[in-house]
Amino acid sequence: MPGAMDVAATDRAESGAASLTDAEAALLDAYWRAANYLSVGQIYLLDNPLLREPLAAEHIKPRLLGHWGTTPGLNLIYAHLNRVIKARDLDMMYVIGPGHGGPGIVANAYLEGTYSEVYPTISGDEAGMRRLFRQFSFPGGIPSHVAPETPGSIHEGGELGYALAHAYGAAFDNPELVVAAVVGDGEAETGPLAASWHSNKFLDPARDGAVLPILHLNGYKIAQATLLARIPEAELDALMRGYGYAPLHVTADLDDDPAEVHRRFAAVLDQALDEIARIQRAARASAAAGEDVDRPAWPMIIMRTPKGWTGPRAVDGKPVEGTWRAHQVPLTEVRTHPDRIAALAAWLASYRPHELFDATGRLRPELAALAPAGRSRMSASPHANGGELLRELALPDFRDYAVDVRAPGTTETSATTVLGALLRDVIRGNPSNFRLVGPDETASNRLGAVFEVTDRVWEGSLLPTDEHLARAGRVMEVLSEHLCQGWLEGYLLTGRHGLFSCYEAFIHIVDSMVNQHAKWLKTTREIPWRRPIASLNYLLTSHVWRQDHNGFSHQDPGFIDHVVNKKAEVVRVYLPPDTNTLLSVADHCLRSRDYINVIVAGKQPALNYLTMDQAIAHCTRGLGIWDFASNDHDDASPGADGLPDVVLACAGDVPTLETLAAVDLLRQHLPRLRIRVVNVVDLMALQSESEHPHGISDARFDALFTADRPVIFAYHGYPWLIHRLTYRRANHHNIHVRGYIEEGTTTTPFDMVMMNGLDRFHLVADVIDRVPSLGARAAHVRQLMMDERLRVRAYTREHGEDPPEISDWVWPY
């Protein structure tokens, strides 16, 4: 704010001023002007990019789209980062919170030459500049925001909140990298960003890189003041110190001499980078000596500049520069207002483009020389195109972890416990490019075997009673799904691997982040220069059916529905029914690229059905008939058509259990009924081939589910998803789905399935209701089932637990 005292900055600025000569300041300013000119040009110009002729209506875009307000500040930072990259030979990335500042980042990628390298038609001359301007926010062109199309970016930033978490994710295990992360004061109001400042408690100065947060306060959002710009400077300073940073302040007022601002900012930036270097040197020396260091107070910069700085001071008598009115397009309806054409021309001319570009439209060499070269350019950083750096995971053979299955459905293991052993060895084999994230649930989700070889990262204080807490580790736990997701995204986008283990219900907390990552992946798949990255892998456990102890708030299987709305080529959903299938699925997901893989698997001891060989075959197909549980081929009597009377389908561990228990009841009570059991691991296989790459053909679907027999489908989640996936199938009208119908509380596991009608007794009744001509005996059996429900419920309410014949049921054949 005008008048605020920047003590730290002022002190340092004096020494910094000495280090930046007038000539250097002038060159920096020219580079900044060039970026600003190109930014304004992108927003406004169709043609006449170098203003060779008087600006006229036909040179101006008919629809003016873009965001000017944040752009000059982003450009200022960019120019200064270039200076320190060159001066210090830094490996640096730029993460831009205000993603709508697209024109600025595109302008800088163009100034650095990267843009022309990846998009040759956008050449570094007048013709290229014309195309650069025209394509921006134009049909067939590029988006208005920083986007996958923008070289040097790892995120779009349109949905605010994740810049700092992404920056930290990029810095983990990249000890030589410095990530400059701009946080806009709009974004700073979001919850995820407010939590992200605490990421410094998880950054190991010895083994990770550095993040330099730059809180860029321009004072306004779309139409309103911003929170952090309107609290006293001392309060903001305390807030940042409270978050564990050592803030450095630098402020530019509307009437400040730009040269003076450049000196101040250069000084502050030097101070920050000196401090980062000092912290890292000290920490690495200590680490080399086998000593832990205390968490340092990392530097961060609080930079205040006017919103829409260097743009029109006022329009129609109302102040624009330095206010919210500069947020998007300061001068509107330019084509039809000659005075605004003149104002735009004056604005563009204020950057003195002839000093910046030569007659052919090329950036003058003394300015071009300011940018770093090759991969040192932030727009060409391989970290920002993580697939370039991606190394294959060294994976153990998942078959080595197989549980022995002599007979289906007779032994129990905890699937996630066994997966924990696999993950332990993934971590052992990949000590610097794989991380496991989750909200304090690694042990609760029974992945505790990983702690045999690693710890939870923790830079806060340590106590003697702590277990598996250390300065370095592969496990990142924080009670913020947003941070888990943001860190992992940043880690993956910069070319590494990971897995997010989460309670199923609470993964909805990151629904919107998943949306944005899915959109990013979908778009990058269409951009040739973007290299594939490791998939985003979720292990959703502590799932809806086994949150009987935590109650209704913890019971929600809807994340699957959420992700299947995203593009089919990006999304995979797996519901392994037992331990060996989970191992097979996990191995597949860890090897995959550019997907969002959702694995739902229980952590409680549960029956094993398939040997590892069977599991691999089953997972490879995605779904299939379980012969051991089916008796439709047993009947060799004349007249049998080889088809079952009913298909019992299941997807998910608990639905599979209930289905098999229902088959047991049916075989006891209606032994002549021909039953086929189909288990689905890969949910997307249910869709048509035309809808999803994993979808099976209609012929195969019909071969499995028949063309005309009733199908009773026991499904893990909301039942209508199965209808949405199968509505084009011939036999769809015969598919009857049981699943979670939003009923729950704190009760027993079996009461949970009863409350939702997914229990074995209900499934038997469903069969009886849908298979015609089962006769009088069936009606009797149906009544028996309903009586059983009542009996079990009464037992449960009396004893507080499920009767042993339910909880201990095994496949008896």
Added chain:
Amino acid sequence: MPGAMDVAATDRAESGAASLTDAEAALLDAYWRAANYLSVGQIYLLDNPLLREPLAAEHIKPRLLGHWGTTPGLNLIYAHLNRVIKARDLDMMYVIGPGHGGPGIVANAYLEGTYSEVYPTISGDEAGMRRLFRQFSFPGGIPSHVAPETPGSIHEGGELGYALAHAYGAAFDNPELVVAAVVGDGEAETGPLAASWHSNKFLDPARDGAVLPILHLNGYKIAQATLLARIPEAELDALMRGYGYAPLHVTADLDDDPAEVHRRFAAVLDQALDEIARIQRAARASAAAGEDVDRPAWPMIIMRTPKGWTGPRAVDGKPVEGTWRAHQVPLTEVRTHPDRIAALAAWLASYRPHELFDATGRLRPELAALAPAGRSRMSASPHANGGELLRELALPDFRDYAVDVRAPGTTETSATTVLGALLRDVIRGNPSNFRLVGPDETASNRLGAVFEVTDRVWEGSLLPTDEHLARAGRVMEVLSEHLCQGWLEGYLLTGRHGLFSCYEAFIHIVDSMVNQHAKWLKTTREIPWRRPIASLNYLLTSHVWRQDHNGFSHQDPGFIDHVVNKKAEVVRVYLPPDTNTLLSVADHCLRSRDYINVIVAGKQPALNYLTMDQAIAHCTRGLGIWDFASNDHDDASPGADGLPDVVLACAGDVPTLETLAAVDLLRQHLPRLRIRVVNVVDLMALQSESEHPHGISDARFDALFTADRPVIFAYHGYPWLIHRLTYRRANHHNIHVRGYIEEGTTTTPFDMVMMNGLDRFHLVADVIDRVPSLGARAAHVRQLMMDERLRVRAYTREHGEDPPEISDWVWPY
């Protein structure tokens, strides 16, 4: 932390110590012990509630479920709040972040008598205590968490993050209310909570109540240290000062004398409440004098107590009290371990129950006298059962805002602009029980008329250039959807009204919060003593089809899919096609109770179709045939069966426009085709009656959509939702849906619909593809349509805007 200096607390404690006599401290301690005893009893005991006989296995629950760790701290605070409520005659509410501390809150409601009042079988004697213990976390009983079933609670707290936002929501416009809000150190790590501290910038000390945040640090989550418990005390203090609070510290160590802790906590609490009273007095005096005051530094308390305090110190040689091992059930498998039965007996006996309860199991009168009476009891606060306080909104007649529609589809208005006028008058008529929340988008979403009568609330600094920013106002803007949602939930749950206006894509940010609120509503509907509250109303605008300027990240209509997974009795979704229908829908939603209403409506100028009378009739039915656009009754030729050749259905403003434009094309090119147009406002009407209260009968569905004619359905969102809603209908296999298929970028509005195949040309082609025997002319028309698409796309890419015949299209008949 042990050894931490609590300077402020210590200073004050000395004076506070004087104010709490030994006898008072002893009584407080006894009350606390009573709550702790009842908490442990709930977790463990089936029977023998007063330990009249030696504790035996059969007295203990077979499954031990519940969370002990946080409970003694919550109980301590409760006892002390009771003291100040009585001493100061306060109107106080208790919002509990750690919702898993259910046993404690239930125990306190029982001690206060409220529990027995609302659940008479849980009487205040031994038999009632037995039932109280037994029902907890027991099948057929109550949930393990604080829940709708718990008197005095407005939230469940199972999904952490929203306690403080709910507390502030409760305090807004409740000037006499003090909301004590416990934030656990787990919850404090979440993003939404990290942002919620800033709610103090929106709380008007003159006109709102007070929130007293109590950050309860017990040091651990499920298995891990917590962030805020492991940073230096000075850093935590700076963080809270940076958030704008004046923190007061109080710490209890494991070996502290409880009496001393009571004195310290009482002193700190007195200090906080003195300060709140002082702040409010000063602000209200200033407000009465017409002066603004600067934002005060509200007090907050940082309370450190051992996790699982007063529980078992160690189990099997491992420390439990004061560690993460006390999180849930410190002593497990008690029934089968005699030594643990003994340990549990000793633990229970340590509270000296005979000093607390008389021989009949009743709380001793000197302890019962410590609780406030009647509605002053926090468990009986009417604010926590907001429906009790709910006043009807004084609503203007929405018909007064109607736009004049002489002929359908010929004039344009911005629907949300007109709605803004209605909302302005809602605000005028309801100056203290209605709020409009949104992330800085009130103006952007064109609801700016509200600023004719109110302002945005803002307790930060003000500048001369600010517009509609003031210390008091009905509009709450912060760039955090979490805070908007949390505040509004708190406001509604305490008996007031409101509306959340949001960009459609970013409402996904609160998916998980909506889940929890829907679960809360679903449960409260089954609890007789919970009174209905005002519905949670969303206006989703800046929707998927008109985010052409912001690009792909801003294009997501999936929130509808998310909410329809919740219980049908709670969820309503409206897609008004024009201004008058929006007015009618909004009026209906503002009058409704206990729903989540989602309204999706555009803000851009768009065609009007219905007069107000027609709009009311249409919205009342939920869906219907638009005769003006249909020609299926025009054909009186012999052989006509009165049925159309095709039904063109639409839901949403942009799909309706494209549908009508398609009808225009069909009438031009295939004039003999009999077309019926069905518009859907109330999406839930598409479902079966059995699935949703708004669902229509099969007969009515068939009458509208026919039993056998092709239906081309143009839908606002992801197309499969329409299939999921209609899959049981007879004509389902004939329904062909166009919608958003996750394609988008920065482009023109019409290019957006073309990218997703929802455009008028595609719809015409769909009709031709599905109506048999249209002859050779149809094939020609189809080709013409495809050519038109190419022509329009070429025009758009040349000119950067849609051709005028597209953007200016009106209904020409």
